Amino acid sequence: MKPEMTRYKLDTKALTFEKFDDELIVINLARGTYSSLTGGAPAIFDLLAEARSATDIARLFGFDPDKSLERVSEIAAFLHLLVDNGFVGCVADGPSSPPPPNPFAWSEPAIEVFHDLSDLMKLDPIHEVDAEAGWPTKPQ
């Protein structure tokens, strides 16, 4: 399968996110990173609530994937960044997810990652801890 056809979906187990106007802040509690998503990135993040490929997403932004190869590559590269930051995971092939009700206006997706807390922040104790050892030990 072509990389552009690989489908991804949000993996929210360790994520918490907050929207401020046109900016989305995503916190990865397991890695201790804060990320700022701007431009088209928040819309792509929202679309990944359902499993989608770069080709699917390009289409939802109104591009013809066969004619807009550069745009599809750009989206695929951004999806790889989301994978690298632990926001999404690959999913097995399956039926296509339904399109959202409204088309999206394209703007270049951007992500800025802050690693300030990555050496300190761990999983939250109340929600995911080992019952015997306690925080910050992950459950077996």
Add this chain to the structure above:
Amino acid sequence: MTQANRLRLSLAAVDRAVAAHDDGKALAQMLSFGRQRIAVYAVGDALWGWFKPVLGHALCPHISNETVRLAVIDHASHPEMIEAALLAGLPDYPNFTSIGLPGGLTAAWRSRPEAWEIYDPLSRTALFMSAGMSHLHGWERGMPFARFLHDLVTPTPEGLLHAAAITDGTTGLLLAGAGGSGKSTTTFFSIKHGFASAGDDLVLVDADERGQVSVSAVYDSLKLVPAALADPADRDRPWLSLDADDPKRITLLSGFSSGTLRRRFPLHAVVLPRIAHAARTTFHRARGSDAFLAIAPSTQRLFLRGAPELVDKVAKVARRLPAFWLDLGTEGEEVAAAIHDLCRSLNDG
């Protein structure tokens, strides 16, 4: 037996020992912070005597049903109290180690010298035990029980945030930013020019959506490096040393004037000070995400625990209040003028 149950047994044993101490004469002092009520049972005077100056403003007379019991024990003068704490069987770690367990039970301890903090939300009891002030870190002396207070408010609409708060009596401002951004400097020069404050480092913010965002004072303190102040009168204020190796000193907000420490006031904006090295201090609009990023990571760095709840509260504050960058100039006295201008523009707007 699970770690959580061992800790609960230990806490109950300490609670019984405190109740039996000196025929039940352990002194109960009531503290009130925002919506929180804490009954402090002090065994040994050393710890409580040190903490009281920065917490004394919160003393109140009545114990309510919502009260949490906090035992503050100086085990240097009362070594018999250690036996009960040791029931928990905490591992032998020389450095401060912190754990959280299901049910919201939290504990922090170090073994050399022995010091324990345990909080159980189910029984609403807590323990702070140490071998006297000399065995506490400087920041622990300046912000007593901060971890416990954070754990206590985690399930409530209130949040203990890494921020300062000032008011001119009409307009309340939350000053946020990482250490060294200028929160304390802005607070200091503002209160010199008539502002009141609810604290310069950790304040209790109530983000309940049913009411206005408001702030409550937790610590009657302000920390600065006095040697960096230009005015000799400022350097000559009564500054307490927290740590021999730290040039930062602490002074009481209530020591400036009788109205300088304000226990609670509404907030109207988040201000993000930053050192600009410009001649003048200026302000301009910031984004909600700027306010969020100024508060959430640095608060999380302090407490490590309770992240999702903390993030939610900070986001509510950042969404509901307008935010402003405050680019600090080199003239400290000008900071207050800029803050006055900002308050005026918020009132006019």
